[in-house]
Amino acid sequence: MNATFKNDVDLGLSAPTKYLPSKYFYDKKGDALFVEIMNMPEYYLTDAEHDIFKNQTLNLISALKINKTINFDLIELGAGDGIKTKELLKTLKQLGFKFTFIPVDISQNALNNLEKTIKKELPYISMNTKQGDYFNVLEDIKWFQKPKVILFLGSNIGNLKDGKAKEFIHKLSLALNVNDKVILGADLIKPKSIVLPAYNDSKGITKRFNINLLERINRELNANFDLNNFKHQPEYNEKEGIAKSFLVSTKKQNVEIGALNKTFTFYKNERIHTENSRKYNDTIIEDITKVSKLKIIDKLTDSKNYFADYILEKTAE
Numbered sequence: 001m002n003a004t005f006k007n008d009v010d011l012g013l014s015a016p017t018k019y020l021p022s023k024y025f026y027d028k029k030g031d032a033l034f035v036e037i038m039n040m041p042e043y044y045l046t047d048a049e050h051d052i053f054k055n056q057t058l059n060l061i062s063a064l065k066i067n068k069t070i071n072f073d074l075i076e077l078g079a080g081d082g083i084k085t086k087e088l089l090k091t092l093k094q095l096g097f098k099f100t101f102i103p104v105d106i107s108q109n110a111l112n113n114l115e116k117t118i119k120k121e122l123p124y125i126s127m128n129t130k131q132g133d134y135f136n137v138l139e140d141i142k143w144f145q146k147p148k149v150i151l152f153l154g155s156n157i158g159n160l161k162d163g164k165a166k167e168f169i170h171k172l173s174l175a176l177n178v179n180d181k182v183i184l185g186a187d188l189i190k191p192k193s194i195v196l197p198a199y200n201d202s203k204g205i206t207k208r209f210n211i212n213l214l215e216r217i218n219r220e221l222n223a224n225f226d227l228n229n230f231k232h233q234p235e236y237n238e239k240e241g242i243a244k245s246f247l248v249s250t251k252k253q254n255v256e257i258g259a260l261n262k263t264f265t266f267y268k269n270e271r272i273h274t275e276n277s278r279k280y281n282d283t284i285i286e287d288i289t290k291v292s293k294l295k296i297i298d299k300l301t302d303s304k305n306y307f308a309d310y311i312l313e314k315t316a317e
Contacts, residue, residue: 002220006259009217013257013264013272020213020247022159022275023133026107027216033209035081040205042197045155046083048307049185052300053087061091063298063311064149064181071098073144076151077134079103082114084153089118089125100126100146106133134168142175149180155187155307157288158278165278166291173292173314182294182312186280189241190306195279199234199243207232210247210274222258229253233271241284243277285310293317 005024012019026034038046053060066072074092076085082103089101101118105111111129118127130137134152141148150172157165172182199206210232214225229250236243249266256263278284282299289296289312298311 006221009221009257010260010262017273018266018270019273022245023106024216025209025213025275026105026110027212028107028109030209030212030216031080031107031110031113033205033212036205037201037209038081038083040198040201040203042201044194044198044304044306045187048187048302048304049153049155049309050084050087051302051304052307052309053084055303056300057087057091059300060088060183060309060311061095061097063300064183065313066097066149066181067147068095068097070147071100072147072149073102074099074149074151075102075104075141075144076153077104077137078152078154078156079105079114080110080154082118085151086118086122088151089122093122093124099149100128102128102130104130104132104134104137106131135171138171138175147180148176150176150182152182153185153309155185155277155280157184158187158280159276160278161276162278162284162288165288169289169294170292173294176294176314178314178316180314182310182314184285184310184312186285186308186310187277188301188306188308189238189279189281192236192238194306195238195243196234196236199236199245199277200232204232206234206245210245213274214247217257221260224256226253230272241279241281243279244273245275245277246271246273248272280308 008021037043103114108131115129211227217223218225230247233246233248249270252268253266254263293315294312295315296310297313299308301308
């Protein structure tokens, strides 16, 4: 049993406003469901960033200002299936850059799958996988000796509240050396009509993805959540620019979690907050990065201007 998972579930469900950390979506079933989500027509984020990586690869590489004669580490935080990154890997190799690809993910299952596909599709890529969450892995990255390019794509930064995002960017900055680079993927603020369907698709895949978190608690922590007694409820406030996901109890009910030796009461319409997905503009990104020594040196957007990849550089100041 994962003791951290157990403790985080206890903390979240004991809070006055119940919540569960979104990082626990990603078990084997959750990984597969998220791949389905990324392929949904409503989920524009993947296609938008893929557009940048596929059609502006040379511009992306140029913006990084990498010294072609020096071997560097290309470290991806939250690598997932790596579909966008493969476009970059192929072009870097074709252009003769020397690097080691280091994908990092909280899901060992995701890393195993990625390693298989990289070995099959890009067998010439030097690769070392690393399992863990972002904050913990930063401590290890700090000691890597070679120049670093960090990929933090998919607007994963948006899962963090602004205060936590600032803390993360600050710690990321501390883990880098002067002139190291970051590609920070950020979903841009858009109308509700575009954003909300991405978290509430017509086939109900996002619902299954959220409900799977309760199923995981049942399986790993010996709980008795009745999955039929919870519904998926996404919300998006255009002015605030934050999409939020909730699991909502459809009735008053008690849930036992055997591993905690506790019973939790849920009232009708009581919500469990499962995820934030913040949307950005230049002002918000500048505010998040100003606490660090990471400075914006370039920005690439997709053809619809839905998504941006910001290029950050660690400065001496």
